[in-house]
Amino acid sequence: MDDDGTPRSAPAGVLYLVVSGTPAPEGIPVPVAACQAAGWRVVVFSTSTGTRFIDLAEIEQLTGEPVRSEYRMPGTGTPVPPADAVLACPLTFNSVNKFAHGHADNFAMGLLCEMAGYDVPVVVVPHCKPQLASHPAFGASLETLRGMGVLVLFDPDAPYERRLPSWSQVIDALPVRAGAG
Numbered sequence: 001m002d003d004d005g006t007p008r009s010a011p012a013g014v015l016y017l018v019v020s021g022t023p024a025p026e027g028i029p030v031p032v033a034a035c036q037a038a039g040w041r042v043v044v045f046s047t048s049t050g051t052r053f054i055d056l057a058e059i060e061q062l063t064g065e066p067v068r069s070e071y072r073m074p075g076t077g078t079p080v081p082p083a084d085a086v087l088a089c090p091l092t093f094n095s096v097n098k099f100a101h102g103h104a105d106n107f108a109m110g111l112l113c114e115m116a117g118y119d120v121p122v123v124v125v126p127h128c129k130p131q132l133a134s135h136p137a138f139g140a141s142l143e144t145l146r147g148m149g150v151l152v153l154f155d156p157d158a159p160y161e162r163r164l165p166s167w168s169q170v171i172d173a174l175p176v177r178a179g180a181g
Helices: 029-037 049-053 056-063 093-101 107-117 136-147 167-173
Strands: 013-019 040-046 085-091 122-126
Touching: 013 029, 013 107, 029 040, 029 056, 029 085, 029 167, 040 056, 040 107, 085 093, 085 107, 093 107, 093 122, 093 136, 107 122, 122 136, 122 167
Parallel strands: 013 040, 013 085, 085 122
Antiparallel strands: none
8 A cells, every 4th residue: 555545555566768869859757757656666867978968867866876878897896786668768760670680789689689689568659850761771661670579669750749648648559567467
């Protein structure tokens, strides 16, 4: 029970939130807080460029975890809890293409590739300019990701300023942890 006497919902599990070098309109704290309100324990990972788009200290304060953007040396640092789901949002044109083609040239992309290999449910929410989204490689990458079992939330016909779905739509797309329902 919560302090007010209402039943506490079962935790949704551990969610890895992977961000890349594109801004979310409201900033990353908004989806972090929304995922936490839905019961997820959020651990944030970022591409190196993505760290320039977020306030690392603010995210660390919200999650209680450091934002991870680099590989750690074996035996150093604190391991992260295993993921029940992965949300890659927002993901750039470049990161979508890298993930689809297995280019694990940075920690965040390597993590996405690995999670797909572990059969952890992955939701990808791309965010890029319409000019980039119209590139044939991008469409092919989205189809590759769908073929891998990745849920892609992307409406190519939406105006650029509304191309990202609402955070409630994103959270509704996350899986329910096995055994929690």
